[in-house]
Amino acid sequence: MTRLRCEISMSLDGFVAGPNPTLEEPLGVGGNLLHEWAFAAASWRESHGLEGGERNADSEVIEESLRTTGAVVMGRRMFSGGEGPWEPDPRAEGWWGDNPPFHVPVFVLTHHARQTLVMEGDTSFHFVTDGIEAALEQAKAAAGNQDVLLSGGASVVQQYLKAGLLDELQIHVAPVLLGDGTSLFDRLEIDPLGLEVTRVIASPSVTHLRFRVPARTT
Amino acid sequence: MTRLRCEISMSLDGFVAGPNPTLEEPLGVGGNLLHEWAFAAASWRESHGLEGGERNADSEVIEESLRTTGAVVMGRRMFSGGEGPWEPDPRAEGWWGDNPPFHVPVFVLTHHARQTLVMEGDTSFHFVTDGIEAALEQAKAAAGNQDVLLSGGASVVQQYLKAGLLDELQIHVAPVLLGDGTSLFDRLEIDPLGLEVTRVIASPSVTHLRFRVPARTT
Numbered sequence: 001m002t003r004l005r006c007e008i009s010m011s012l013d014g015f016v017a018g019p020n021p022t023l024e025e026p027l028g029v030g031g032n033l034l035h036e037w038a039f040a041a042a043s044w045r046e047s048h049g050l051e052g053g054e055r056n057a058d059s060e061v062i063e064e065s066l067r068t069t070g071a072v073v074m075g076r077r078m079f080s081g082g083e084g085p086w087e088p089d090p091r092a093e094g095w096w097g098d099n100p101p102f103h104v105p106v107f108v109l110t111h112h113a114r115q116t117l118v119m120e121g122d123t124s125f126h127f128v129t130d131g132i133e134a135a136l137e138q139a140k141a142a143a144g145n146q147d148v149l150l151s152g153g154a155s156v157v158q159q160y161l162k163a164g165l166l167d168e169l170q171i172h173v174a175p176v177l178l179g180d181g182t183s184l185f186d187r188l189e190i191d192p193l194g195l196e197v198t199r200v201i202a203s204p205s206v207t208h209l210r211f212r213v214p215a216r217t218t
Numbered sequence: 219m220t221r222l223r224c225e226i227s228m229s230l231d232g233f234v235a236g237p238n239p240t241l242e243e244p245l246g247v248g249g250n251l252l253h254e255w256a257f258a259a260a261s262w263r264e265s266h267g268l269e270g271g272e273r274n275a276d277s278e279v280i281e282e283s284l285r286t287t288g289a290v291v292m293g294r295r296m297f298s299g300g301e302g303p304w305e306p307d308p309r310a311e312g313w314w315g316d317n318p319p320f321h322v323p324v325f326v327l328t329h330h331a332r333q334t335l336v337m338e339g340d341t342s343f344h345f346v347t348d349g350i351e352a353a354l355e356q357a358k359a360a361a362g363n364q365d366v367l368l369s370g371g372a373s374v375v376q377q378y379l380k381a382g383l384l385d386e387l388q389i390h391v392a393p394v395l396l397g398d399g400t401s402l403f404d405r406l407e408i409d410p411l412g413l414e415v416t417r418v419i420a421s422p423s424v425t426h427l428r429f430r431v432p433a434r435t436t
Binding site for chain 1: 232379409410425
């Protein structure tokens with residue numbers, strides 16, 4: 001059965017982006033420090049059309065994610081950094097150039113309808129305006145018997161968590177305190193929710209904590 | 219050289235206590251879920267004068283901490299849950315009864331001076347009114363060639379971190395989302411601070427992430 005998996009890099013103090021994100025520095029001040037482990041990994045570089053990188057445990061975690069992901073869901077801000085109508089959005093085709101690193105259909109949550117955007121390398125961006133459940137349904141249909149990857153940002157992760165739609169959560173804990181920024185979980189204001197640890201992989205650059213999220217009745 | 223080590227249990231969403239702490243439920247709603255791994259460990263039970271428990275990796279982490287700790291620093295709220303003058307504080311002798319689980323000198327940060335409290339089992343509570351540096355200095359002197367353990371709460375940890383006085387940080391990440399409560403790091407509003415991962419120990423109940431905190435010039 002197709003599952004919804006969230007995988008995201010977080011600082012030890014809980015941020016998925018630093019403060020003051022801009023078009024030049026979309027991850028905010030220090031935000032790149034969350035992803036250094038990925039930038040150094042061969043599998044990440046390969047998916048981004050880059051050469052080199054290390055074939056280590058971190059690279060395997062990314063490789064596994066790419067191999068098991070049949071579709072991606074993300075928020076509008078993660079896609080372009082913008083908000084509101086698309087016309088004035090300088091990153092209306094996303095951050096990633098002509099050949100984005102996803103190589104599967106990507107479903108972008110937005111309030112502003114637009115045509116599907118077909119990119120090189122089997123990535124297509126589908127814009128979903130009727131909410132998180134509709135986006136998940138479309139992504140599941142597109143994923144076949146692979147998983148749907150929820151890649152962020154924080155607000156979208158919170159929405160899927162609160163709706164009880166998330167099956168698995170893998171947090172890549174980066175060894176850094178950002179001090180401020182976008183908090184992944186913020187204050188969810190849910191009842192305490194126990195998770196099941198299903199795997200921990202540690203390297204000097206990052207700790208990958210994987211959890212099963214139990215079904216909830218809310 | 220005597221180091222200052224912080225060891226604290228934190229939920230995946232960054233809380234060291236749940237919301238609405240009371241005298242009856244000092245860890246707030248769901249806060250006990252942060253410490254279940256410890257309650258089940260033989261070494262924790264032993265230090266609390268209880269029998270039973272498991273001799274597992276988690277128990278060894280606690281055993282190591284007890285063995286290497288020569289003095290403890292904590293905040294007033296962690297000591298008694300109260301604030302202000304001592305007279306009306308119903309937990310003015312601490313939470314732990316006649317034989318507290320520390321078995322070394324404990325330095326309690328407070329704005330309200332009082333005499334040292336000598337308990338059974340080699341625990342003594344020393345009340346320090348002249349700030350975090352003075353408390354650390356006194357604790358270091360008492361610790362001999364062992365470490366000083368900074369055991370919380372969040373506000374005190376933040377103060378030592380911001381002052382650049384912390385040498386080591388061990389976070390016991392409990393597999394639970396509390397949804398609200400006392401945030402360990404909150405928004406420190408420091409420049410991004412890279413940490414060095416020195417050890418990761420994982421069990422089904424908790425992941426122990428240990429970091430060296432680099433020296434800072436602030």
